[in-house]
Amino acid sequence: MSVEQLPRTLWWEDGAVHMIDQTRLPLQGDILVCNTYEGVIVAIKTLAVRGAPAIGAAGALGVALWSHTQGAEFDQTNDDYLAAAQIACDELATARPTAVNLPREVNRLRALIQQHVAAGDLTPSELSELLIAEAHSVMQQDEAANRKLGAYGAELFDGPTKFLTHCNAGSIATTYYGTALGVIYAAQQQGKVEHVWVGETRPVNQGGRLTAWELLFAGVPAQLICDNMAAFVMGEGLVDAVVVGADRICANGDTANKIGTYGLAILAKEHKIPFYIAAPSTTFDLSLADGRTIEIEVRDSREIEGVTVSGTFDATTPAVSAAFDKMTAEGPAELPMTKGHHMQIVRKGGGYAFDAWFKTTPTHVTCFNPAFDVTPAKYITAYITERGVITAEQIPELM
Ligand code: MRU
Numbered sequence: 001m002s003v004e005q006l007p008r009t010l011w012w013e014d015g016a017v018h019m020i021d022q023t024r025l026p027l028q029g030d031i032l033v034c035n036t037y038e039g040v041i042v043a044i045k046t047l048a049v050r051g052a053p054a055i056g057a058a059g060a061l062g063v064a065l066w067s068h069t070q071g072a073e074f075d076q077t078n079d080d081y082l083a084a085a086q087i088a089c090d091e092l093a094t095a096r097p098t099a100v101n102l103p104r105e106v107n108r109l110r111a112l113i114q115q116h117v118a119a120g121d122l123t124p125s126e127l128s129e130l131l132i133a134e135a136h137s138v139m140q141q142d143e144a145a146n147r148k149l150g151a152y153g154a155e156l157f158d159g160p161t162k163f164l165t166h167c168n169a170g171s172i173a174t175t176y177y178g179t180a181l182g183v184i185y186a187a188q189q190q191g192k193v194e195h196v197w198v199g200e201t202r203p204v205n206q207g208g209r210l211t212a213w214e215l216l217f218a219g220v221p222a223q224l225i226c227d228n229m230a231a232f233v234m235g236e237g238l239v240d241a242v243v244v245g246a247d248r249i250c251a252n253g254d255t256a257n258k259i260g261t262y263g264l265a266i267l268a269k270e271h272k273i274p275f276y277i278a279a280p281s282t283t284f285d286l287s288l289a290d291g292r293t294i295e296i297e298v299r300d301s302r303e304i305e306g307v308t309v310s311g312t313f314d315a316t317t318p319a320v321s322a323a324f325d326k327m328t329a330e331g332p333a334e335l336p337m338t339k340g341h342h343m344q345i346v347r348k349g350g351g352y353a354f355d356a357w358f359k360t361t362p363t364h365v366t367c368f369n370p371a372f373d374v375t376p377a378k379y380i381t382a383y384i385t386e387r388g389v390i391t392a393e394q395i396p397e398l399m
Pocket residue numbers: 050051052053099166167168169170173174178179180206244245246247257258259371
């Protein structure tokens with residue numbers, strides 16, 4: 001297996017946006033088909049598509065999809081068209097708040113709409129074709145940037161290296177190839193990967209479910225650890241470099257990334273281990289001087305309160321399929337359990353796929369669930385980008 005055999009993250013096909021449903025990986029390789037831009041928004045909010053560059057691409061495809069499916073309802077020279085387009089763009093751009101790639105790519109397509117509506121030079125279907133082509137450019141540029149930054153990153157390492165990474169900054173977090181994992185894939189091709197430690201990344205387990213799956217798929221030697229084991233492996237001398245991705249990098253280098261990244265950066269400094277952020281230029285936000293004003297997404301506490309198990313019942317077993325049909329006939333099945341706990345089973349699509357959520361914490365416990373944290377620039381050794389490996393001081397000049 002090699003990285004080049006990894007599936008595509010998302011694509012345009014038959015007038016709809018298709019994507020791998022990442023909520024169900026690695027158990028199921030389901031393809032989610034979004035026929036409306038509202039469907040793309042749900043996919044972004046529910047993490048079916050996730051990772052900063054991937055949601056940027058999804059946002060761009062979402063704008064194209066709005067134009068393709070709903071834009072034709074309006075006279076394009078009329079103000080109504082622009083007003084409706086603005087609403088769709090606003091909803092897409094704000095589906096998640098922390099990664100800058102999402103508003104950046106949506107606004108890239110929004111600007112095209114504004115330009116051509118003002119000029120009145122295209123029919124609705126011509127404009128929609130143009131937007132689909134632009135969304136494809138977003139995706140091609142992202143993949144090219146990832147391959148380039150991966151090559152720059154691999155040059156940082158001289159020989160067999162023991163890496164640690166967090167969350168999933170891999171191929172499926174981008175259009176293709178990945179950022180932090182792009183560096184590791186490029187290093188692997190040069191025989192420079194001795195080992196990769198993958199942090200599980202509670203609460204949604206992007207490391208345990210997605211990064212571990214990607215690295216095994218690509219034939220990279222990797223082992224999973226719980227997040228609270230990072231200090232131990234660093235202390236034992238088992239980590240040579242930490243490489244993670246980013247959701248938004250400010251002008252001074254402060255970097256928002258998956259919750260837990262900040263702690264890893266402090267640990268790396270204490271153990272004198274270099275700490276790298278791998279990200280394309282589209283993840284830099286020079287409009288923010290520092291990380292204090294980055295909006296941190298706070299997600300549903302149910303991600304911490306319980307666990308979700310995904311699966312598909314064997315429809316060839318009549319007793320099981322009949323029981324499942326009955327249980328979910330009127331929507332999600334709420335099954336009461338002892339001590340006030342409950343289990344919820346949600347049917348996925350029209351088939352026998354399901355998500356079952358079990359509450360594992362005390363009934364009345366409350367949780368705080370910030371999805372990202374901000375690592376101050378002083379903990380970051382360098383930023384691996386498609387324009388080269390740069391320091392925080394070089395960001396205003398090169399990004
Ligand atoms: O909540 P997620 O899974 O979208 O968070 C993703 C991350 O934090 C990634 O590390 C980041 O987006 C970089 S992806 C190349």
